Amino acid sequence: xxxxxxxxxxxxxxxxxxIKIISALKEKQSSVNELVNELKIEQSKLSHALASLxxxxxxxxxxxxxxxxxxxxxxxxxxxxxxxxxxxNKFCKNCPMRK
Amino acid sequence: xxxxxxxxxxxxxxxxxxIKIISALKEKQSSVNELVNELKIEQSKLSHALASLxxxxxxxxxxxxxxxxxxxxxxxxxxxxxxxxxxxNKFCKNCPMRK
DNA sequence: AACATATATGAAATATAATTCATATGAAGT
DNA sequence: ACTTCATATGAATTATATTTCATATATGTT
Numbered sequence: 001x002x003x004x005x006x007x008x009x010x011x012x013x014x015x016x017x018x019i020k021i022i023s024a025l026k027e028k029q030s031s032v033n034e035l036v037n038e039l040k041i042e043q044s045k046l047s048h049a050l051a052s053l054x055x056x057x058x059x060x061x062x063x064x065x066x067x068x069x070x071x072x073x074x075x076x077x078x079x080x081x082x083x084x085x086x087x088x089n090k091f092c093k094n095c096p097m098r099k
Numbered sequence: 100x101x102x103x104x105x106x107x108x109x110x111x112x113x114x115x116x117x118i119k120i121i122s123a124l125k126e127k128q129s130s131v132n133e134l135v136n137e138l139k140i141e142q143s144k145l146s147h148a149l150a151s152l153x154x155x156x157x158x159x160x161x162x163x164x165x166x167x168x169x170x171x172x173x174x175x176x177x178x179x180x181x182x183x184x185x186x187x188n189k190f191c192k193n194c195p196m197r198k
Numbered sequence: 199a200a201c202a203t204a205t206a207t208g209a210a211a212t213a214t215a216a217t218t219c220a221t222a223t224g225a226a227g228t
Numbered sequence: 229a230c231t232t233c234a235t236a237t238g239a240a241t242t243a244t245a246t247t248t249c250a251t252a253t254a255t256g257t258t
Contacts, residue, residue, distance in 0.1 A: 003115065005187045006180075010113035011245080014106050032205055045247065047206050057190035066204050066255050076186040080179055081105075087175040088104045091156035110215080131235055144217065146236050165225050165234050 009056045013080070017041060018049050021070075022077060025059060029071035108155045112179070116140060117148050120169075121176060124158060128170035 012018045020039050024030060032050070036043050050070055053059040058077060059070050111117045119138050123129060131149070135142050149169060152158040157176060161168050 004118075005191055006118050006183060007113050007115060009183055009186070010109040014109035014113050015246085016101070016103065016106060017246090019103075019105050033203095042248085043205070044207085044249075048246080051206075055194070057186070057194075063255085066202095068205065073190070076182055076190075079182055083175055083178055083182075084105060084108055087108070087156070091172070091175075092104055114216080116216085132233095141218085142235070143219075143237085147216075150236075162225085165232095167235065 005056075009058070012053055012056055012058055015049070017045070018053055021046070021049055021053065022058065022072060022081075025070060025072035026074070026078070029069050031064070031067040031069050033067070035070070104155075108157070111152055111155055111157055114148070116144070117152055120145070120148055120152065121157065121171060121180075124169060124171035125173070125177070128168050130163070130166040130168055132166070134169070 013022075017039075020041070021035065024035060024038055030038070032043065032046055035041070035046055039046075041049075050059060050061075054061060054070075057073055059072055061068050061070050063069075112121075116138075119140070120134065123134060123137055129137070131142065131145055134140070134145055138145075140148075149158065149160075153160060153169075156172055158169050158171055161170070
């Protein structure tokens with residue numbers, strides 16, 4: 001196949017909306033509707049994004065009545081984001097592309 | 100601005116060609132021509148990819164005569180790839196999308 | 199079983215990124 | 229200063245990903 005785990009995984013992290021979802025779920029688990037309201041992202045867009053994140057086991061989901069509660073698989077994501085933040089501080093401070 | 104460090108950084112890692120370059124440079128530093136020959140990727144494609152990697156300080160470059168020698172900034176990349184490999188083993192073993 | 203609410207899905211439209219190709223630049227040798 | 233080799237760059241094309249919108253499904257309620 002043409003693509004691999006790196007591709008699928010990092011594509012999620014390259015996407016601002018998916019990063020927003022991850023950030024929100026870092027704080028607390030949420031239903032789709034809660035995310036819609038908190039992030040002001042429309043429902044189907046969110047569902048598509050969540051499906052993609054779920055597919056890589058970046059988030060997981062559990063049913064609660066009619067709602068589906070999404071929560072973050074922190075084990076992988078948190079260390080990665082920490083490494084990038086460090087990288088940014090160390091190497092990308094005066095990069096002209098940013099901001 | 101619309102995009103951020105996560106976007107620029109992870110977009111590189113989501114791209115199979117750029118991952119190939121990173122893997123090659125993990126072994127040893129190389130000139131563009133060496134990469135062309137080893138990876139069988141055409142020169143301008145490589146140059147574009149290298150520019151993008153350089154932009155995020157994933158690789159660096161030094162001049163040596165007419166050649167430009169690219170080398171990996173291992174500090175950030177190696178830990179990240181290790182984390183993903185672990186993630187893949189733990190969570191993506193029987194994912195139907197892969198292979 | 200009909201209905202409402204919550205979420206997911208598919209396909210078309212749109213946006214974004216990667217590739218290609220022609221050409222530019224830059225260093226080194228003559 | 230001209231030529232060659234090594235690499236970079238820009239712009240048009242093509243490929244891929246995201247968004248949108250209409251609709252489907254699933255759960256719980258009456």
